[in-house]
Amino acid sequence: MNNAALQRIFWRLHFWAGLLCAPIVLFASLTGLLYVLSPQIEAWRYAALDHVAPAAQPLALDAQVQAALASQPGSTLRQVIPPHAADDSTQVVLNPPRQPHEHHAMADGPDHHGLPDGVLVYVNPATGQVLGSLPELARFRTWAKKLHASALLGDGWRWLMELGASWMLVLMATGTVMWWPRSQARGGPGWRALRPRWDRGRATWRDLHAVVALALGGVLAVVLVTGLTWSRHSGARFSALQQQLGQDSPRPPKALQSAPGNGPMLSWQAAWDRARALAPDVRLQISPPAGDTGTWRVENQDRSQPTARFNLVLDARSGAPLFQSGWDQLPLLSRATAVGIPFHRGEFGLWNQVLLVLTALAAVFSVVSGLAMWWLRRPRGQLAAPTLQRRQLRQAPLWLWPLMAALAWALPVFGWSLLAMLGIEALRLCWPAGAQGHRPDPPAGLH
Incomplete structure (x- = not known):
C-alpha cells in the first residue's frame, strides 16, 4: 500500500468535506446544544403548567380529559399523558379543528410536513382546572428538537442534518x-503528539x-451514529439491517x-388502571x-x-x-438503540448533559480550528485545496x-454527495491541467 497516496486522498x-x-x-452543534439544555429551560418556563400541588384524591381521568376538550372546542383527542409523580399535571394532546380538505391528510399522521401542529392542554388532576395550553411547536423542547432535526422546515429538509452527520463521521476517520503519529521507536513523536505545541501559529491550531x-x-461518534439510526x-x-438480522424491535x-x-x-380511568397494572412504574402516554x-x-412517555x-x-x-x-423482548441492537437515543438527547441526567455540551463545543472548535488552519495556509486570493493527481488515485489501496x-x-445521503464529488473530481482530472500541479506542504494532520 502506498501510504503517501492514501494520505493525499484523505487530505x-x-x-472538501470540512x-x-x-x-x-x-448549525447542528449549536442547535443540539440548545436541545441538550432544554430540561433546565423548560423547568424555568413551564413550572406553572407542568406541576401542581399534590392531591390526596385526584379526579377520574375521564373528567380531566373532558375539561381539556371543553377548553378547545372542535378539537379531537390524540393522546393523554397522565400524571406519574404526585405533583405532575395531566397533559392532553389535541388535534386542532380541521377544514374538510385537511381530513385526508390526517390519515398520514398529526404532523404538518413533519412539524407538530397539535395543542397541549394542561389540567390539574385534583380540580379539573385547565392550567393553560400551548401549541405543540411552542413547547421549547419540541421546538429545539425540530430546529435541530430539520431547521423547522419539515421532514423534507431532514436530509441536510443527515448530510452533515454522515460527512462528520468521514471527517473524523480521515482526520484520525x-x-x-509514528511511535518514538520509529523516530516519531509517539504519545507526545497529544501535547499541543503553543505559540507556533498554524501548528498550534493543528495540534x-x-x-x-x-x-x-x-x-461524538456515538452521537452521530445514534442520530443517523x-x-x-x-x-x-438501519431498520432493514435490523430486520435481516432478526434484531428489529417488536412493534404492535x-x-x-x-x-x-x-x-x-x-x-x-379504566384503561389507565389496566395499563398501570401491566406496565413498569414509569410515566405513560395513552x-x-x-x-x-x-x-x-400505551407506551412509556419517559425515555x-x-x-x-x-x-x-x-x-x-x-x-x-x-x-x-x-x-426483555428487545434484541441486542434494539437495546443498544434504546440506550443510545436517550444518551444522544441528554436524558440520563446532568452528567449526560455536561458530556454532550462539551462534545458540541468540541465540534464547534473543530470547525473553527479547521477553517483557521486553512486560512493561515492559503495563499492570498487562492482556494488552496490539496492537490490530487491521477497517479495517486492509481496507487490507492x-x-x-x-x-x-x-x-x-449505508449512508445514502453521503453516497449521493460522494458521487457528485467524485464526478467533479473526474472532470477535473480529465481536463488537461488536471494531472498537473505543484505539491504543497504535507497534509495538515502529519507531524
Whole structure:
C-alpha cells in the first residue's frame, strides 16, 4: 500500500468535506446544544403548567380529559399523558379543528410536513382546572428538537442534518488516519503528539484541532451514529439491517383490532388502571381507540429509563392485552438503540448533559480550528485545496473503493454527495491541467 497516496486522498477528501459541511456542522452543534439544555429551560418556563400541588384524591381521568376538550372546542383527542409523580399535571394532546380538505391528510399522521401542529392542554388532576395550553411547536423542547432535526422546515429538509452527520463521521476517520503519529521507536513523536505545541501559529491550531477531536471523538461518534439510526434515509437502511438480522424491535401490528361488540368502551380511568397494572412504574402516554374496532395503545412517555421501555395494546372494551413487549423482548441492537437515543438527547441526567455540551463545543472548535488552519495556509486570493493527481488515485489501496461503496450504501445521503464529488473530481482530472500541479506542504494532520 502506498501510504503517501492514501494520505493525499484523505487530505483532499477531508478538506472538501470540512469546507463544504462546516455550516451544517456548526448549525447542528449549536442547535443540539440548545436541545441538550432544554430540561433546565423548560423547568424555568413551564413550572406553572407542568406541576401542581399534590392531591390526596385526584379526579377520574375521564373528567380531566373532558375539561381539556371543553377548553378547545372542535378539537379531537390524540393522546393523554397522565400524571406519574404526585405533583405532575395531566397533559392532553389535541388535534386542532380541521377544514374538510385537511381530513385526508390526517390519515398520514398529526404532523404538518413533519412539524407538530397539535395543542397541549394542561389540567390539574385534583380540580379539573385547565392550567393553560400551548401549541405543540411552542413547547421549547419540541421546538429545539425540530430546529435541530430539520431547521423547522419539515421532514423534507431532514436530509441536510443527515448530510452533515454522515460527512462528520468521514471527517473524523480521515482526520484520525492523517494525524496518527509514528511511535518514538520509529523516530516519531509517539504519545507526545497529544501535547499541543503553543505559540507556533498554524501548528498550534493543528495540534489543538486534533487533540480536542480525539478527546471527545468517541462520544461524538456515538452521537452521530445514534442520530443517523433515526434519520430518514440512513435510518431506513438501519431498520432493514435490523430486520435481516432478526434484531428489529417488536412493534404492535398496525392492523391489530379489538373484537367487535356492543359492550361499552373502557373509560379513560379504566384503561389507565389496566395499563398501570401491566406496565413498569414509569410515566405513560395513552392513545384512545379509533373507531368501533380500535384499540387502546400505551407506551412509556419517559425515555430516560431504557429498561422501562414497553409497548402495550389493549382491547377497547375488555382491556385484555392484545400485544405486549418490553425490555426483555428487545434484541441486542434494539437495546443498544434504546440506550443510545436517550444518551444522544441528554436524558440520563446532568452528567449526560455536561458530556454532550462539551462534545458540541468540541465540534464547534473543530470547525473553527479547521477553517483557521486553512486560512493561515492559503495563499492570498487562492482556494488552496490539496492537490490530487491521477497517479495517486492509481496507487490507492484496493480496499478503499469497496469501503467507500459500503459507506455510500449505508449512508445514502453521503453516497449521493460522494458521487457528485467524485464526478467533479473526474472532470477535473480529465481536463488537461488536471494531472498537473505543484505539491504543497504535507497534509495538515502529519507531524
